[in-house]
Amino acid sequence: MSSIFYHSPRHRAATSSSPLNSNSRALYSFSISMMDETLSAAEEMIQKWNPEASTFAKFTSLFYESRREAKQFINTVMDLQRAMQFLASENSNSVELVRAQNLMQIAMKRLQKELYQILSTNRAHLDPESISGRSSVTSMEDRSRRTSASDFDVDEVGSVEFDEIQVVGDSISEVERVSALAMSDLKAIADCMISTGYGKECVQIYKMIRKSIVDEGLYRLGVERLNPRKVHKLDWDVLDIKIKSWLKAVKIAVKTLFTGERILCDYIFSSSDFIRESCFNEISRDGALMLFQFPELIAVKWKKKSHEKMFRSLDLYDSIANLWQDIESTFSSESTSIVRSQSLSSLIKLSESVRTMLSEFESTIQKDSRKSLVQGGGIHPLTTQTMGDLCLLADYTAPLSEILISTDDNDDVVRHRFAWLILVLLCKLDGKADRYKDAALSYLFLANNLNHVLTNVTKSNLNIILGDEWIAAHQEKLKLYTANYVRMGWNKVVSSLPTPGEDGEIRISVAEAKSCLERFNVAFEATYRLQASWVVPDSELRDEIKVSICKTIGPVYREFLDKFGGALFVDGVKSSLVRYDTGDLGNYISDLFYGTGVSGSSSSHSSGSTSTKRNSWSR
Structure with a gap:
């Protein structure tokens, strides 16, 4: 029938001027007859669902009542569109054309109503989280097509076998099924309205509802509209809370909210690149700009930098940088380039802020x-x-x-x-x-x-x-x-004891040995008292230093006592000059580096530590 409706003007002229062309005249008469049938069929279907013609049509959803009849309604509208094109080419002032135009307006009002109802009643099934979880528009089309097919009777499906439909139905959840059906219906309506010249009306309804979903999603995520003056007045504690909230929100907003909306928009308006891009732009642009302006406001806010705030700047930078590929792919069109520019501007401002803070961090150390x-x-x-x-x-x-x-x-x-x-x-x-x-x-x-x-x-x-x-x-x-x-x-302690000669022997008199021992006692006690308040907080380092002290003093002192023990001990009794044996010194040294001052007791710390030092002393 479309070939009949699309005669060229030249062909019509030849048909009307040549009385000998009986075949052409017959074909023309046949096309007029088919036109009347098309208009009559269209009028019956469209008037049935005219919201102003009956209470049933006013309060009943066509796509909810019968998706089979909804499909027929769409086909009828497309046939009516072709009929209008034929009538316009024949006589732009014909009564039939006016009739067809009136029917088309009624049909578009019906489809606008259906579009609004599907979008409104399926907000939960068309949420961005569900949509963004699907791998691609292609997979959406495939699932939507199969689910849509399974929703009709077996006879209507044609090449799709019943078993295959059953498998498809079992493989997806009820939520996914409803979502796929809703998307299929929305796409059918959008394709029909765009092809019949009512794309503007279709987009207005779609944008109104979907933009409210995006705005509500951002609000629930805690994203709010701020300006430089308001940010400047915020205290750090309040601002820090807002930054943490933004850091949690941005990933969900990009990967779920905007990505889901991008996928849905691409699918429903796949018949028109221009409409698809402009629609997504108007739905998402304001919210995306509000989201990505926040980091720049923070970077500019901190005119007086501090390294404490540097970490928040790095958090903000890192979040945007990690999402950059998603931002570029989601806002890839020329119409949404302003979102990419804003994201890049925030990255630049944050990087400048971090570099400044690093310099001031260094300066803080130096000063x-x-x-x-x-x-x-x-x-x-x-x-x-x-x-x-x-x-x-x-x-x-x-x-x-x-x-x-x-x-x-x-x-x-x-x-x-x-x-x-x-x-x-x-x-x-x-x-x-x-x-x-x-x-x-x-x-x-x-x-x-x-x-x-x-x-x-x-x-x-x-x-x-x-x-x-x-x-x-x-x-x-x-x-x-x-x-x-x-x-x-410990130099004074070590130097108070005699040094062996080249042969390894200590060659001093007993009197000199007693004098050395007196000097050793004085030096050790002075050093111990001085260092009793010194600290080594790290236990491993503390033990290493104590071992080193023991290794420095222990062998020299032990050799000294071994050499002059007979002279300094009388009948096994220690002389008053021998105040410490090697074990005593080890216990005293084990008490060092806790910052407790002179304890006067070698048992002020754990026996394990004392034992360790005593063993170190004897090496």
């Missing part, structure tokens, strides 16, 4: 002006704070690489930046160590703080970033600090 000495040579607050921040920063290797690589051609820029920041810290600690009047205590301070740095490095991602070579080099430096402490802190 630390605390002059008070840490009691007992313990760990400085600057070390604790700096390493705490660096360990947190180490969890942001990926975003930091992207942010820093843009300003440095070195592929290892992140490692160099971390190594440099730790170097700045260690240099600052060197300066603070010089304030200790006791050189041994300054080395103990450096050992404590470097050990704290190494502990944090090995227990965090800094271990991977800095590498084994860096760690090994600083472990050697730590050994040097502890060796210098032992050498300088």
